[in-house]
Amino acid sequence: MTVINRRHALALGSGALLLPSSLRAQAAWPTQPITFVVGYAAGGGADIVARELAMLETPLLGQQIIVENKGGAAGAIGARFVSNAKPDGYTIFYAVGTNVVTNPHVLKTSIDTLAGLVPIIQTTDYQYVLAVNPAVPANNVKELVALAKKEPGKLTYSSSGVGGNNHLAGALFAEAAGIDLTHVPYKGTGPALLDVISGIITMNFSSLPPAVSQIKAGKLRALAVTGDKRVSSLPEVPTLKEQGIDVAVTGWHGLFAPPKTPDAILDRLHKETAAAMKDPKFTGALAKDGLELPPERTRAEFVKFVHDEHAFWGKKLKALNIQAE
Numbered sequence: 027m028t029v030i031n032r033r034h035a036l037a038l039g040s041g042a043l044l045l046p047s048s049l050r051a052q053a054a055w056p057t058q059p060i061t062f063v064v065g066y067a068a069g070g071g072a073d074i075v076a077r078e079l080a081m082l083e084t085p086l087l088g089q090q091i092i093v094e095n096k097g098g099a100a101g102a103i104g105a106r107f108v109s110n111a112k113p114d115g116y117t118i119f120y121a122v123g124t125n126v127v128t129n130p131h132v133l134k135t136s137i138d139t140l141a142g143l144v145p146i147i148q149t150t151d152y153q154y155v156l157a158v159n160p161a162v163p164a165n166n167v168k169e170l171v172a173l174a175k176k177e178p179g180k181l182t183y184s185s186s187g188v189g190g191n192n193h194l195a196g197a198l199f200a201e202a203a204g205i206d207l208t209h210v211p212y213k214g215t216g217p218a219l220l221d222v223i224s225g226i227i228t229m230n231f232s233s234l235p236p237a238v239s240q241i242k243a244g245k246l247r248a249l250a251v252t253g254d255k256r257v258s259s260l261p262e263v264p265t266l267k268e269q270g271i272d273v274a275v276t277g278w279h280g281l282f283a284p285p286k287t288p289d290a291i292l293d294r295l296h297k298e299t300a301a302a303m304k305d306p307k308f309t310g311a312l313a314k315d316g317l318e319l320p321p322e323r324t325r326a327e328f329v330k331f332v333h334d335e336h337a338f339w340g341k342k343l344k345a346l347n348i349q350a351e
């Protein structure tokens with residue numbers, strides 16, 4: 027039988043107190059609300075999904091998750107804010123993929139995202155919908171292309187900013203169709219879409235969450251989706267490829283942290299986010315708006331995915347001659 031004297035017992039019991047304060051903080055994390063920063067104005071696709079995820083993940087982490095919008099520069103403002111934040115797990119970037127993998131190639135204001143942000147987990151896969159104002163005299167892509175050829179440069183398309191996927195979708199569409207469209211960047215999908223609804227802008231390649239309800243309400247007319255297959259939320263809308271335009275543009279969302287965030291915190295965020303994503307409320311919300319769950323990846327696999335996407339889009343943007351602004 028081992029006997030432990032009182033002094034030895036006290037030493038063992040106070041062992042945790044001898045840990046560095048940073049390690050004690052990691053063990054206790056989280057002890058205060060967490061902020062998901064979205065790099066766009068409220069009402070866009072990323073904002074909608076971030077709020078759904080935050081609501082479901084809050085009870086898993088035992089602290090409230092707040093969504094904060096920092097729109098502008100195609101998400102670069104939000105990315106920089108998070109990159110410069112204290113690496114304590116309380117400020118997390120809810121990113122659209124383009125914020126991380128295309129902005130560094132086209133925006134002079136962008137940070138080096140591979141060095142300035144740490145990938146945690148991918149949260150969605152999705153495609154876009156080509157939607158026009160109902161007053162536009164085009165009921166399909168063929169008619170829209172004919173209209174654009176009749177009046178080169180007159181038709182406009184809005185985006186959430188230079189280098190965003192809806193900008194790239196418009197550029198790739200114009201190139202494939204042999205037409206001249208005028209790009210008008212905004213600070214987010216929400217305001218970009220509102221000006222299509224009002225008739226100021228001709229069209230938008232919108233992420234699905236903010237567009238589907240407007241399409242079903244008759245405020246927008248959907249002409250095509252940009253993936254390889256139709257989406258369940260708009261089953262009557264054909265793909266671009268079905269209409270003779272060989273273009274496919276898809277997107278994704280993910281969580282990123284500031285550099286030097288401890289692995290223990292990153293692992294906990296990965297674990298609880300993955301659990302929240304399996305909640306039927308989350309999968310149901312995604313399905314309603316035509317989004318899908320991404321492939322399950324470890325943190326290391328997600329890091330590789332991000333690096334591969336960064337390299338791919340660097341080459342693609344150079345080929346499209348989309349210059350840094």
